[in-house]
Amino acid sequence: MTEADVPAAAKVGRDALNALYPVEFQPADDAAREAHRVRSEGRVGHLLRTDPDGAWVSVTEDGEVVGIALALVREGVWGLSLFGVRTGMQGQGIGGPLLNASLQTAEHARAAIILSSADPRAMRRYFRAGFALRPCLAAAGPINRSRIPSGLRSRAGDAGRDADTIAAASRHVRSAEHGPDVAAMLATGGELLVYEGRGWAVVRDGSPVIVAAFDDEAATDLLWSCFAAGRPGESVHVDFISQSNDWAAAVVLDMGLSLTPDGPVFTRGDLGPLAPYLPSGAYL
Template sequence: MMERMILRQLRDTEEDAEAVRTVASAAFDTSRALRGEPAADWPPDRLARIDSRNRHLARTDPGGCWLAVDDVGMPVGTVLSTRREGTWGLALFAVLPRAQRRGIGRELMAAALLYGRACLRGIICGSRDPRAAATYRRAGFTLHPAMRLRGTVDKELKARLPSLDGAVHEGTARHRDLMDSLDRRTRGGAHGPDHEEMLRHSRLLVVDELTGSGYCYIGADGDVELLAATSRRLAGRLLTAALLSLPEGAEVAVENLTAEQEWAVDVGLAAGLELSNAGYVCLRGMRPPSPYIPSGAFL
């Protein structure tokens, strides 16, 4: 066991954002190294977006975002969780490698679960770490194995995609009500303030027709971050439009696809993206939302 460890609420400060980033990158880089993968080498603008997101969560959910600090005041672990209209979400969970396996993860998770105790639904995009899986199972989550699509955008990839079967527009803050409605319909709770944060950093594509609607965020680094729609047809159109909108040479990733998102797997395979298994979408009190691609952090 640790000598002494305290949990304190995360603050909306530069120092705390850096503490979260340091803990998370050490934890995830060590997991990558164990799998024989290189450490993440993220450019400063991507790190700035992560800091901005974590500070946003410290503001919206102070009771759900915690830092574990050791007896000399060094941050050793963190958990970031959110409540959105009865849907609890886990945005980040990490413990410094040198402090792992001593129960810190369990304590952090207990604080985050307490924050979500009144929520009927829960969602986590879980890593492959068996300790994370053990923690989520103990908290009553069902683990849905997930797939990931990855590849480099080039002329051939775009040529393989079918032409769009209807209009897709650039979205703005004016689409907030539409997106919140789509969130409620697919995952049970609106993202609310998270849309403001996503709009700051990501491009938004929207379909809004009499027969249905949908939206999709594309991160600055080419990741399809979040997609919700009223039908698989419109979801497929949005994902196709997202891929077509990326510049040649961009690295694209679409993650957290459970078997329910076959419409997305089909678009990716048609485009020639590489398909692999990666992590779990962990759910409590709900079936996998569909057609829906959760965001790893905003879920």
């Protein structure tokens, strides 16, 4: 991938994911669609700069981008940030070479993680690449502020002042810090929350982008604080609630959200407990 590919590659990724999601989870107006575009291009551009060897596109003979794969490596942990082929062109031999190209940067990684969509073709590819699967749930529904408990201890964070807590909690849950990706989450509309010395989260419009903590109590407080940052009645979603994260299931049910099956998490190597943890779809 080159810088010139970023807008078209981001659009391929957006369209591929949007085709898999219910309409209520997609941008509803021009302003929301524009914000989504900016976030997606920010994600692609950020990872092209930090991990150029993991950034690949597939193009036609005319140079039109029809596929994208983005991978990152943080402290020896490899992650697949984005993988998509233009809608209507799947099954034509585009996805396999893309995924294999991004997997080259995983050859010397001690562990790896993929947050999968529910697309059967994607799940088959990840499993055949030697990854073990972990089933997940998702939750969605409106914020009911009357259900949010009082006395929450999480506060607005500062990426510089709270860097030690952020790095330590990330290493605890997935054995690698998030490093430059924290700034990228905040640059695209995320707000940082910190539970002093015990965990952190990024929230956007009341939905958690990521939650990482040392213990269930801190993680629970952080997730409630994400909901508290949203507007009453705003629709929120919580993705990739995996094994050993029952604390998150308890919170979303107490909020009155509905649980549904989600795409699985695929893992390889020693990633640590992956709990208490709600991973970032873009930055794992």
